[in-house]
Amino acid sequence: MTRIVLFENIHPSAREVFAEAGFNDIVAHASALPPESLREALRGAQVAGIRSRTHLDAALLSDLSDLRAVGCFCIGTNQVDLETTMLRGVPVFNAPFSNTRSVAELVLAEAILLLRRIPEKNARVHQGHWDKSATGAFEARGKTLGVIGYGNIGSQVGTLAETCGMRVVFHDIEAKLPLGNARACTSLEALLAQSDVVTLHVPGGRGTKNIMDAATLAAMKPGAILINASRGTVVDIDALHAALNSGHLSGAALDVFPTEPKNVDEPLASPLIGMRNVILTPHIGGSTQESQENIGREVAEKLVRYLRSGTSKGAVNFPEIPYQEAAGSARILHVHRNLPGALGTLSNLMAEHGLNIVSQQLQTRGQIGYVISDVEGTVDDTVMSVLRSHPITVRCDLV
Numbered sequence: 037m038t039r040i041v042l043f044e045n046i047h048p049s050a051r052e053v054f055a056e057a058g059f060n061d062i063v064a065h066a067s068a069l070p071p072e073s074l075r076e077a078l079r080g081a082q083v084a085g086i087r088s089r090t091h092l093d094a095a096l097l098s099d100l101s102d103l104r105a106v107g108c109f110c111i112g113t114n115q116v117d118l119e120t121t122m123l124r125g126v127p128v129f130n131a132p133f134s135n136t137r138s139v140a141e142l143v144l145a146e147a148i149l150l151l152r153r154i155p156e157k158n159a160r161v162h163q164g165h166w167d168k169s170a171t172g173a174f175e176a177r178g179k180t181l182g183v184i185g186y187g188n189i190g191s192q193v194g195t196l197a198e199t200c201g202m203r204v205v206f207h208d209i210e211a212k213l214p215l216g217n218a219r220a221c222t223s224l225e226a227l228l229a230q231s232d233v234v235t236l237h238v239p240g241g242r243g244t245k246n247i248m249d250a251a252t253l254a255a256m257k258p259g260a261i262l263i264n265a266s267r268g269t270v271v272d273i274d275a276l277h278a279a280l281n282s283g284h285l286s287g288a289a290l291d292v293f294p295t296e297p298k299n300v301d302e303p304l305a306s307p308l309i310g311m312r313n314v315i316l317t318p319h320i321g322g323s324t325q326e327s328q329e330n331i332g333r334e335v336a337e338k339l340v341r342y343l344r345s346g347t348s349k350g351a352v353n354f355p356e357i358p359y360q361e362a363a364g365s366a367r368i369l370h371v372h373r374n375l376p377g378a379l380g381t382l383s384n385l386m387a388e389h390g391l392n393i394v395s396q397q398l399q400t401r402g403q404i405g406y407v408i409s410d411v412e413g414t415v416d417d418t419v420m421s422v423l424r425s426h427p428i429t430v431r432c433d434l435v
C-alpha cells in the first residue's frame with residue numbers, strides 16, 4: 037500500500053485523481069501541523085502533499101525514510117529543503133502556473149483600490165461618514181506599474197495592467213521577454229524611481245530577503261504604493277510601517293507576512309494592523325475555486341505518474357526523465373550518487389542477478405543520477421535488497 041498524507045485542505049480533486057489511479061490509502065489534514073505532530077502524521081508515508089505553510093526541513097526529512105515523493109500543491113517550493121530531498125532521492129513536484137492568474141487579478145484589483153483610496157473610504161462609510169471627495173484618488177490609466185520579478189505572475193500582472201492603460205516596467209535578475217509594451221529596467225533603483233505602484237513577484241529565500249528595506253522604500257516615488265503577494269520575507273515590515281507612517285508611501289497591500297498565523301483563530305501580529313491605507317489579506321492570492329481545483333488535479337497527476345512510471349518530468353529538484361511506455365516485465369527506479377561508472381555498476385548488478393535490460397533512461401543533476409530500467413526477468417526481494425544496499429545507491433524502487 038502507498039500511503040499518501042495531505043495537509044492544508046488540499047482540494048478534493050487531488051483525492052479523485054489518486055483514487056482513480058487506485059491509490060486509496062489517503063489521510064487528509066485540514067491544516068498545517070506543528071513540527072512534532074507533522075513528524076507523527078508523516079511516519080510511514082510514501083507521499084506528502086503540502087501547501088505553503090508546511091515546512092519540510094532537513095531534520096524532519098531525515099526521519100522519513102519511507103518518503104518517495106513530495107507534492108507542493110502551490111507554486112512556491114521554498115518551504116521544502118530541496119537539496120536534502122534531492123540527496124535522499126525524493127522528487128518534489130509543484131503546480132508552476134495553476135494559480136498565476138488568481139494572484140495577478142488580485143494584485144491589479146488592489147492597485148486600483150489603493151489608487152482610489154478605497155480601503156479608507158470603505159471604512160469611513162461603514163463608520164457613518166459620507167466623505168465624498170476626489171482628494172488623493174487617481175485613475176490607473178497612465179500610471180506606471182513596476183514589477184519586481186517578471187516571471188509567470190509578474191508578467192501576467194503586467195499584461196492585465198496594460199489593459200487598464202498602465203505603463204509597465206519590470207526588473208528581474210534574468211533577461212526576460214517583455215510582453216506587450218512592458219520595458220525592462222536596468223536596475224531596481226531605476227524601477228523604483230519611476231513607479232507609482234510597485235508589485236513584488238519573486239520567490240522566497242535568501243536571495244530575495246528584504247528586497248524592500250528602509251533604503252529601497254525610500255527610493256520609491258513619494259506617494260507610491262507597494263504590493264506584496266510573493267513571500268513575507270521580501271519586505272522589511274518595520275521599514276514599511278515607517279514609510280507609511282511618515283506619508284512617504286500612500287498605501288500598501290500585503291498578502292504574505294514574515295510570520296503567518298498557523299490557523300484561523302491565531303491573529304496576525306503586525307504593526308500594519310489598523311492602518312487605514314493598508315490592505316491585509318490572509319495569503320489568499322492563489323486561493324480561488326478555479327486555481328485550487330486545477331492545482332489538486334495537476335500535482336496529483338504528477339505524483340501518480342511518478343509512482344506508476346517513475347517519470348520525474350516537472351520535478352523542481354531532481355533529474356527530469358520524461359514519460360516512456362514500459363517495455364519489460366518490470367521497471368526499476370534507481371537513484372545513485374553521480375559518480376563515474378555508476379550506470380555500468382548498476383547494469384552489471386542487474387545482469388549478475390539474471391535481469392535483462394530492455395530499455396534504460398539516465399539523467400543526472402548535481403550530485404545525483406537517476407536511472408529508469410525496464411527489465412525482463414524476476415525482480416525479487418533479493419535483487420532489490422542487493423540494489424538497495426550497494427554503496428552507490430541513494431534509493432531504489434520497483435514499480
Ligand SMILES: NC(=O)C1=CN([C@@H]2O[C@H](COP(=O)(O)OP(=O)(O)OC[C@H]3O[C@@H](n4cnc5c(N)ncnc54)[C@H](O)[C@@H]3O)[C@@H](O)[C@H]2O)C=CC1
Nearest residue numbers: 111112185186187188189208209237238239265266321322
Ligand atoms: N500569495 C500567493 O498566494 C502566491 C504567492 N506566490 C509567490 O509568487 C512567487 C512568484 O511566482 P511565479 O511568478 O510563478 O514564479 P516565477 O519563477 O515564474 O518568477 C519569479 C521571477 O523572479 C525572478 N527573481 C528571482 N530573484 C529575483 C530578484 N532578487 N530580483 C528580481 N527578480 C528576481 C526570477 O528570475 C523569476 O523571473 C512564488 O515563488 C511564490 O513565492 C505564488 C502563488 C501564489
Ligand SMILES: O=C(O)C(=O)COP(=O)(O)O
Nearest residue numbers: 087088089110111112322
Ligand atoms: O502557490 C504559492 O506559492 C502560494 O503562495 C499559495 O500558497 P497556498 O497554497 O495558498 O498555501
